[in-house]
Amino acid sequence: MSRQYQQPPGALPPPGLLSAQIPNLGPVIDPPYSDVPDFSEYLAPAETKAVEVEPLESWFTTDIRQKAVDLALESDRVTRKLEGKRHQVLDVGTRSMDRETELPLVGIYNYTDDVVVEVTIDPMRRAVIEVAEKSYQPALTESEQKQAVEIVRDDGRLAAAGIDVSTGVGLIVEDEDAGSPRHGHRLVDLRFGPADRYVPTAFAIVDLSAQEIAEAGLIAQEVAP
Structure with a gap:
């Protein structure tokens, strides 16, 4: 190795940072899932230390x-x-x-x-x-998610199947078929709880551009032996 690329002795790393360990604090799941094991049992324990911080005021009020x-x-x-x-x-x-x-x-x-x-x-x-x-699809907003849930509620199919539509959470998806009538539309993929289940119980693809449901149904649930 050429000397111009060699680290000067003692210059780096600074004292106390000879070994930098990044702890995996794991997810915080509340309420805990009832249909999968607690993930925390697979994580190594991590030591934490409280520190004082000084909040900075943003100009973007x-x-x-x-x-x-x-x-x-x-x-x-x-x-x-x-x-x-x-x-x-x-x-x-x-x-x-x-x-x-x-x-x-x-x-x-x-x-x-x-x-x-x-x-x-x-x-x-x-x-x-x-x-x-x-022409692009921004992230789903809270207001749009509420609109999508209300469209599902008004449709009534999932509610009639016993699904609590108020548990719906979603994200934006895109129809990549250029020949599809929904190509480029504002599509929301909603999944429904209960909140303590890892696997959703139902889904709905809501077209906010057309103000209608593109597809909806129940999701098969695996039964533990």
Whole structure:
């Protein structure tokens, strides 16, 4: 090995870090699953130590988020794109303009055309910097999950089968068949509890773009001997 790549004696690692061990603290499952073993029995014990931390205040406050949403929805550039379209604000994140500048980024989903309208806001100037339409599926929001659960509840099939639809939790999935009528739609894959079971008891694929259920059914349960 060339000397330019050799570690200077005693330079690294710092004192006390000759052996860096990363403990596996394991998942916290509450309530514990009733149909699978407790995972904690497979994990090595880990020593923990309480430390003091100093919370840092973010510039990206709730007030700034709300102002960004208000400015986006009041903008003529945005309203022209959303006029007559069923839409919903999904999230307010940030966009890095350069190494020192971050601006609020409002994400609005257009369920009519299945596109995301991204609006970059300068809250100090109270100005819309950029409006762009993009084709991708953002993460499911809590509001959308509630909508999907209500669609399942109104459908009534799973409730009639004894499923507690209020236990439904989901994520976004995509229909990759370009010839499918649901290709590009906002699809939510819901799975239903009870919460203390690892294996779901039922499922439903909810199309939020069409406001209907694409598919639903019960999931076969394995019975322990």
